[in-house]
Structures are given as structure tokens and as C-alpha cells.
Amino acid sequence: MGADFFSDPHDLCEQHPDVIILCTSIISTESVLKSLPLQRLKRNTLFVDVLSVKEFPRNIFLQVLPDHFDILCTHPMFGPESGKHSWQNLAFVFDKVRIGDEDSRLARVDNFLNIFKKEGCRMVEMTCADHDKYAAGSQFITHTMGRILEKLQLESTPINTKGYETLLDLVENTASDSFDLYYGLFMYNENAMEQLERLDLAFEALKKELFGHLHDVLRKQLFGKSEEGGERSPALAKLSKNGTPLLPPAPPQ
Template sequence: MASSLRHFAGLGCFSAAASSSASTSFLPGYAPDFCVFVALRPIKPPATAVANPPASPSPLEEEHRQQAAVPWHSDDPPAPSVPAPLRVGIVGFGNFGQFIAGGVQRQGHTVLAASRTDYSAYCAQHGIRFFRSVDALCEEQPDVLLICSSILSTESVVRAIPFHKLRPDTIVADVLSVKEFPRNLLLEVLPPGFGIICTHPMFGPESGKHGWGKLPFVFDKVRVADDGDQAATCDRFLSIFEQEGCRMVEMSCAEHDRYAAGSQFITHTIGRVLSQLNLSSTPINTKGYETLLQLVSGLVHS
């Protein structure tokens, strides 16, 4: 092919020279058309187009691929399992019971409630299972049974609980503002294997409405196993209040009552007296008067 092109190129040069000199042409009237030979040139074949190029793997897919490539060994420690949420049964679901239930739920645990008053509508709105009787609640076997009744009704409430329907390692706790009374009552009534925690949140729906941060939470592990499931349940129950920001104060029930005898007596006595005066806010309140109004409001609503 190359020699043929050189041959015709030479003819073309000769023809051009002959026509310019007006001499006799070797091939009269012939003018080669080199364009016809363009198709004879070797052409590099075009790169084959890929219709659908493979997509680059996402970072998550690449991570999974790398993890799958790591060899598994039978002696590798198993991944830690996430414990199931605690199931906290609340007996007495008035204002304070509902208030405590909010903190329990915020920490991802399940609330079951029983009360003489029908709170089924409230519970349905807040994702809480409501039971018409304590017997029905105990059949669900909660991990912790929290007594939120009043001081006057606590003994009758506790003695009516069907403890035989609960698991033998269930923890029973209370939230009364006095501590030796429920401690002695629970030690008398509960079967030997049951755990007992006496607690007193030193706040209520009014003082804790903006959060529980730095508010004192007093507790006494009256009877809790040193290890095993009951000890773990106790720690997880107390961690509800710790994670809510409470200042955790562990002290005996007797010590609590010695402190409370003075501080709570004077606070509640003054608050009750002031509440009978029907105090109301004025346009010219002093700071001291505002403090008294807040004291009355806090005690009445808590």
C-alpha cells in the first residue's frame, strides 16, 4: 500500500510539472484524486463505549465489604447485648405517679400503671399500659413495682398487693416523704427474696417541671442482692434518676427522717398556713412576697 501511494504521488508531481511547462504529458488529461485513497488509511478503532459503567460503592457498602473480608475466629468475644428496657409498674397514678412516669419513659423504659381512679385516657395518650387493678398489673410481672400512694393509704395498698404473682426477685420501691415507716412495712410484708429500695425524690411536679438537674434524690438500698439480676435491676432503676440529672444522695431511712423532721416540717407548715390565706399576686410584689407565692404554689401542686 505504501509503495502504491508513493507511485501515484510521483505521477501527480510529474503531471503538475508537465502542465506548467506546456510540454507533451506522459498521461495527457490525467489528474489523480488522492481523496479516494483516504479510506485506505489505517484507522484506530474507537474505544468501545460502556453503556452502564459500574457505580462506585458507597462508604457504607465499602465498610461492609471490608468487614466481610475479615476472617472470623471462634474465640472472638461476642458483641455486647443491649438489655431490654425495664418494666416499671406504678401503683397510685396521681400527679406524682404521672410525674415520675415521665422520667422513666424519657430514659427509654416501659411504664405500667394501676390506680383507683381511671387514668386510661391519659395513659393511652402517653404510651402507658393502664390496669384497672393491682392484681392485673402484677400478672404482667414488672421488674420494679413503685408505690406512689399517699402516706395515709400506703399500708392498705401494700398489704393488698398479690406478691405471689410477681417474680421472687422483683424490686419494690416507694417515694414517700418519710422513710422509716415504709421501710419497716415492706420488710414485714414482702417475701424474703424481694428487693427493697426506699427513695425520696426531694422535688415534685412543680419544682421539677423544668427538669430534674441537680435536684436531690435520696435512696436507701434496704434489701438488695449484692450481685445477679436483682443487683443489675437496682442499678438500672437508680440510673433513671441519675441520667435525668438528679444529685444522688444515699443515706439510711433513719438519717433521712432526722433531717426531714426539721426541714420538711417547717416548710410544709408555713406553706399550709399561707395557702389558707388565699394569697394572690399584686402589681407591686416584692421579691420576698414572690418567694412566698412560689412556696405556696409549689407545695399545693406537689
Template structure:
């Protein structure tokens, strides 16, 4: 069993549905969580036991150990352009996008050379991970760590997911996207087709039917 990591200060940039989903577990493990987003999620943050800040500079004034870019792949570059990236020196920066090569290349290009980079894909969300993260895949690629001392920050962050008993999958970003090109396409296509049928749960659902409803939940919700 993994030992407990030291408490970290984790900044979640993009405190929407998925950001709050992550924050709930981070707080439960004893980490200090800082949220920041375009919309005002201060009430939600307070209910979760997190802190909320209106601007990125206010978040960075708290000296977070890790900055998690919790935004869609479509908006990642825009978010990064507006972010005070020069203040991320000596900080671990993490993304949670469902594709990996694009955010990896973007972070390598835009972040300060002294920023550490960890690309991740938690392959679950608020529906599929509602009750537990046990056995759910967490894919990660340690792209850059600038020195041995900072490796500890990376290890402690990865340990968060190990403690939740995720299925840990170390994999390069290139390998991830190669596998995902086929598996995610068929899953999302099937989910959207099923959603168009307006399927609902019944008192006599079979396991197979429940699995189909699960595909809809994980791809449409």
C-alpha cells in the same frame, strides 16, 4: 455523664397525679410503663404512652422489673394488704413516700424475703419538677438486694434519676427522717400559713415574693 440504662418495665401502683408525673419521664427515657390504680386512668395512660391495667394481677402478669408503690403514707399499708405480695418474689419494690422508716419497716415485714427493696424520696413534684428535674434532690436507700445479678436492676433504676441530673442523695431511712422532721415541718407549716393569705402573682413580683409563691406550690398543690 451517666450511660443510658437498659429499658425496664416499670409498674406504677397508684397512677394518680404523682404517678403520671413520674410516668411521663420514664416513658420519655424509653421504658415500658404499666399503670394501675383504684380509679380508671386508662385515657391518661394512653396519652402518656403508658399501658393501664385494672388489677394488680394483670400488671404482674406483664413481669415488671420494678414495682413502684406510688401511694400516700396514710394508705400504703392498706394498699399493700390488698396487693398480691406473694407475686413480688425476685422483683424490685420501690416506695416514694416523704418519710422513709415506716415504709421501709412495712416492706421488710410484708414483702417476700426474695423481693429487693429500694426506699426513695423524690423531693419534688408536678409543680417544682414541671420543666426539669435538674439539681432537684432524689434521696434513696438501698435496703435489700438479694443477689449480685439483681443489683443491676437497682442500678438501672437509680440511673433513671441520674440521667435527669437530679441531685443524688444516698442516705439511710433513719437519717432521712431525722433531717426531715425539722425541715419538712417548717416548710409545710409556712406553706399552709401563706396559702391562707390567698397570695397571687403580680406583674411586679420580686424574686423573694416568687420564692414564697413557690413554697405554696410545693406544699399545697
């Protein structure tokens, strides 16, 4: 590709790059940024990140980088699996957090974004806060469901439905990412905990709905005819605290 590699960040910064893109894990971003010798860079260097969370790198950039550096927070909403064939119509989210008003600096940001625009990405300008709100309800939930299904150790069968194939694909796409990524999506997005709690409540509500229908079926079986005649049957259905019917144990073999 003609790219130069520098094992020492001092050597990299002494090349005075126009743009520095942090392609780090979420949990290592702060330490990597603070390891760079910023004093060796040009005073108008553009810093870009590509993390799956946005408010966290935005805040770190604003805290660590002097005011004369430009800041662009981005998130390509695709990875090596979903974007391996084409980037056409795949979302690329960006927020021009802090850009100098000189024409050259404005043009540099546009030139950087045009790299993705020319590849067919759907360019979405959005604040970091809005990104994290939406991503918690989509990306984090998607990864959570994939991780849950992975724990079930789903396997392909001779009679797979299209829906089941979709679940297998979900497991493959999410489980192939590192757990550090998933942990970062949870730890560094303030909206993730709320989504986790909503997911838990939704599962409990679904179980109650199922058990409620089962309770009605058992009640009709136990009391159906006597209730129709206005009589009360002495037989009672034993129910657990959460409403799950406690059926009698199976007879010994």
C-alpha cells in the same frame, strides 16, 4: 408511652414485672401494698417507693414483703412544680434497704437509679432514718409555713418586693399539694412533732423579743425624765401576763 394498664392487681402481678413502684399517698401505702397478690410475683421482684417519708414505708415493706423480695426506698426531692423544667441538680434520695447479692439483682437496682442519674439528679444515698430527720427540718417546715401563710390569704400587691413574691410562690407550691400529703408528712415522720413544737417556741420567743423592745420604749416615754433625776413617777404601764402593753382604749368617735 406504650404502657399497659391493669385495673386488677392480679392481672398486673401475673405479668411478673421486675420492678413494682408504689406511687401512692402516704396514708394509703399500707392498704395498697397488702392488696397485692404477692404470691403471683417472681420471688426476686424489686419493690420501690417514692414517698416523702422513708422509715414508714421501710418498716411496712419489711413487715409485709417476704425475705426473697428486694426493697429500695427512694424520695425524689421535687414535684411537678419544682421539677417541671428540669431535674438537673435536684436531689434524689435512696436507701438500698434489702437487695439480694446476685449480680442481676445488683445490676437491676443500679439500672433503676441510673434513670434519674441520667436526667441530672443529684443522687444521695442516705438511711431512711437520716432522711426523715432532715426532711422534718426542711420539707415539713416548708409545707407548714406555706399552709400558715395560706391561712393569711396573702394577695399580690402593686408594690411586691422580691421577698414577698417568694412567700407567694411558697404558698402556691405547698397549697397545691393535697392536705393528705401534709398530714402524712406530720403523722408518719416521728420528727415532725418536735419541729412543730420548735416552730411554736420560736414564734413565742420572737413575740417576747418584740414586746420587750416595745416595753423599753414605753418605759422611756413614761419614766424617762423622772428616772434620770432619781425620782419615781406615779404613772405605771399596765402590762398583760405575756408582757404585751395594754394601751388605754381609743376615745369614742
